[in-house]
Amino acid sequence: xxxxxxxxxxxxxxxxxxxxxxxxxxxxxxxxxxxxxxxxxxxxxxxxxxxxxxxxxxxxxxxxxxxxxxxxxxxxxxxxxxxxxxxxxxxxxxxxxxxxxxxxxxxxxxxxxxxxxxxxxxxxxxxxxxxxxxxxxxxxxxxxxxxxxxxxxxxxxxxxxxxxxxxxxxxxxxxxxxxxxxxxxxxxxxxxxxxxxxxxxxxxxxxxxxxxxxxxxxxxxxxxxxxxxxxxxxxxxxxxxxxxxxxxxxxxxxxxxxxxxxxxxxxxxxxxxxxxxxxxxxxxxxxxxxxxxxxxxxxxxxxxxxxxxxxxxxxxxxxxxxxxxxxxxxxxxxxxxxxxxxxxxxxxxxxxxxxxxxxxxxxxxxxxxxxxxxxxxxxxxxxxxxxxxxxxxxxxxxxxxxxxxxxxxxxxxxxxxxxxxx
Amino acid sequence: xxxxxxxxxxxxxxxxxxxxxxxxxxxxxxxxxxxxxxxxxxxxxxxxxxxxxxxxxxxxxxxxxxxxxxxxxxxxxxxxxxxxxxxxxxxxxxxxxxxxxxxxxxxxxxxxxxxxxxxxxxxxxxxxxxxxx
Numbered sequence: 050x051x052x053x054x055x056x057x058x059x060x061x062x063x064x065x066x067x068x069x070x071x072x073x074x075x076x077x078x079x080x081x082x083x084x085x086x087x088x089x090x091x092x093x094x095x096x097x098x099x100x101x102x103x104x105x106x107x108x109x110x111x112x113x114x115x116x117x118x119x120x121x122x123x124x125x126x127x128x129x130x131x132x133x134x135x136x137x138x139x140x141x142x143x144x145x146x147x148x149x150x151x152x153x154x155x156x157x158x159x160x161x162x163x164x165x166x167x168x169x170x171x172x173x174x175x176x177x178x179x180x181x182x183x184x185x186x187x188x189x190x191x192x193x194x195x196x197x198x199x200x201x202x203x204x205x206x207x208x209x210x211x212x213x214x215x216x217x218x219x220x221x222x223x224x225x226x227x228x229x230x231x232x233x234x235x236x237x238x239x240x241x242x243x244x245x246x247x248x249x250x251x252x253x254x255x256x257x258x259x260x261x262x263x264x265x266x267x268x269x270x271x272x273x274x275x276x277x278x279x280x281x282x283x284x285x286x287x288x289x290x291x292x293x294x295x296x297x298x299x300x301x302x303x304x305x306x307x308x309x310x311x312x313x314x315x316x317x318x319x320x321x322x323x324x325x326x327x328x329x330x331x332x333x334x335x336x337x338x339x340x341x342x343x344x345x346x347x348x349x350x351x352x353x354x355x356x357x358x359x360x361x362x363x364x365x366x367x368x369x370x371x372x373x374x375x376x377x378x379x380x381x382x383x384x385x386x387x388x389x390x391x392x393x394x395x396x397x398x399x400x401x402x403x404x405x406x407x408x409x410x411x412x413x414x415x416x417x418x419x420x421x422x423x424x425x426x427x428x429x430x431x432x433x434x435x436x437x438x439x440x441x442x443x444x445x446x447x448x449x450x451x452x453x454x455x456x457x458x459x460x461x462x463x464x465x466x467x468x469x470x471x
Numbered sequence: 472x473x474x475x476x477x478x479x480x481x482x483x484x485x486x487x488x489x490x491x492x493x494x495x496x497x498x499x500x501x502x503x504x505x506x507x508x509x510x511x512x513x514x515x516x517x518x519x520x521x522x523x524x525x526x527x528x529x530x531x532x533x534x535x536x537x538x539x540x541x542x543x544x545x546x547x548x549x550x551x552x553x554x555x556x557x558x559x560x561x562x563x564x565x566x567x568x569x570x571x572x573x574x575x576x577x578x579x580x581x582x583x584x585x586x587x588x589x590x591x592x593x594x595x596x597x598x599x600x601x602x603x604x
Contacts, residue, residue: 403534405508405579421507435509 059359062447068094068351069445080415083450088234088262088394088441089419090284093348097287100347104340112339113313113330127339130346131329134294137349138279139270142299144328148337151293152261153183155280156228158295158332159257160187162308163278167255168225170196175224175254177202177210177240178431179233182424184259188228200224201427208236208385215245219252227254231263235425235439236385237368237394239263246276255301261285265352265443266392267361277301283341288348292341295332302328309334352444360444364393367442367451371395374455378462384432393442396423399462404436410461411438416454478569481539488542494528501593502531503586505578510537512583514545514590522553529583536568536576541583543567548587557591559584 066072071092076082084092104126110119112127128143135143149155164187168174174188178201188199200222202210219227227249231242242258249256257278263269264279265286271279278301283292297305307314307325311334316324325331352360369388372395375381380400385391399407408420419439422429429435440454494500497515504511510533517525527545531538544564548556564584565577572580 403508403510405534405536405576409576422509426506436507 060363065445076415078413083416085440086417086419087443091287091443093287094351096351097344097347101340101344104343126343130342133346133349138296139272145296145299147295147329147332149293149295152280152282155293155295156183157187158308159278160191162305164191168195168197172197173222173224174199175227177229179204179428181234184228208238215248219248224254228257230259232392234262235396235423235428237391238386239392242274268357271296283345286348288345289341292338292345307331311335363444364442367446368393368395370451378459396437396439398434398437404438407438414457484539484542485535489546490528499590499594501590505582512541512586514586516590524548524551534579536579537582540568540580544583
């Protein structure tokens with residue numbers, strides 16, 4: 050995928066910001082809110098809030114259950130939401146779109162269902178060291194159950210992994226599963242998903258792509274990627290929490306046993322047993338996140354109306370402004386690839402300053418960033434730091450906010466970094 | 472201006488801490504860490520045969536709040552009996568530290584308090600850090 054970055058932003062950010070009520074508020078210190086914690090979760094436009102409240106107010110009922118007006122209207126909106134997701138991803142069929150509780154639940158579903166059916170002692174699961182815990186721990190649990198091995202691809206000092214490193218690991222280890230993130234939630238690295246998927250398939254691996262930091266920020270075409278599974282969360286694309294997507298190729302999903310058992314996922318149940326239902330309900334036991342699906346569809350419609358190529362270019366520009374500003378501050382170390390090759394995620398440390406203290410300093414100036422290990426402890430161990438600060442941008446962030454973030458770090462360094470133990 | 476939890480008093484404890492370092496005559500010692508941020512604190516206690524904390528020392532790495540709180544704590548517990556230290560409530564350290572700590576930052580502050588309570592029950596075993604010889 051090639052995305053060109055224009056020198057000027059194509060988005061009318063001020064008009065976009067009018068759609069997000071929370072962006073008008075102040076922080077606890079009274080300073081205007083500068084929300085740079087989008088890697089953790091994003092804010093919601095009025096369109097999403099109203100789509101969800103409209104459902105609760107006007108036509109809410111359980112789906113696929115009742116032959117009555119409300120249930121039929123809810124079911125229709127719920128299935129339109131599935132179609133909206135399928136279109137966003139360019140899925141070949143809407144039955145390839147499974148509603149889950151989030152990215153974590155989606156990966157756990159694959160590890161439990163596909164993993165237990167296909168992985169045995171001595172098999173290998175290949176990950177990258179840059180994975181979120183959600184794409185590590187489910188495989189470690191699979192290893193506990195089966196005795197399989199887990200291997201990690203290393204990242205270089207630029208936050209990248211060369212194709213020959215990937216090829217060497219695949220050739221040597223012949224993993225059953227190659228599961229990797231499309232965009233690192235710490236480094237901002239954008240990994241070449243289509244290329245890695247092709248390599249994975251060449252060596253017989255099934256491929257899962259953690260697209261939690263990709264789908265909200267760039268055009269994604271699952272057929273062009275050709276991955277067997279692609280997962281992402283609603284709340285990182287201006288949608289609600291409690292909903293995520295497991296995309297799977299129809300043939301792969303068909304071959305898998307169900308994971309959770311209960312209502313909706315069955316064709317029939319008797320005292321002697323049950324018969325599994327069809328896709329996608331086969332993987333949607335219990336009452337699904339109905340209103341959340343409707344909210345997610347409204348979020349996707351909103352984000353697509355803004356335009357994912359323009360969003361990607363804008364975020365890259367914001368990251369460049371932030372990195373350029375940080376590079377002038379003494380003692381700052383920014384992790385990840387060069388600014389023109391990364392997503393809108395900027396993780397850094399300041400010599401002699403603890404990330405929590407940096408975060409607190411920024412909060413006093415209204416700037417919300419995340420401090421900690423960002424659910425990526427193995428990566429932080431690899432980077433040699435226990436924690437980092439992370440500014441993560443979205444399309445509603447302005448160029449001025451990125452500049453002010455850089456100025457605040459410079460001011461903090463001047464006033465505070467000399468206050469250290471002697 | 473530095474305000475609230477970064478008040479001058481706290482920064483002074485951070486820059487010039489009370490009883491920071493290893494106490495070779497410690498009778499009780501252990502360390503605790505916070506996996507969330509990698510901060511750690513070790514508390515060394517010199518306890519008399521009568522059960523009184525003759526002196527307390529700390530070492531550690533971490534944010535201003537966790538390290539300043541450790542300095543405040545070791546200054547305060549000297550002279551307490553072991554039993555009094557065991558009963559010394561977390562809110563007392565929060566009060567000594569001062570107002571303005573959010574619930575998340577209270578955890579940073581209380582790392583030293585958790586370590587003190589663990590150290591009271593580590594009379595002979597000296598828990599070395601993984602990278603310590």
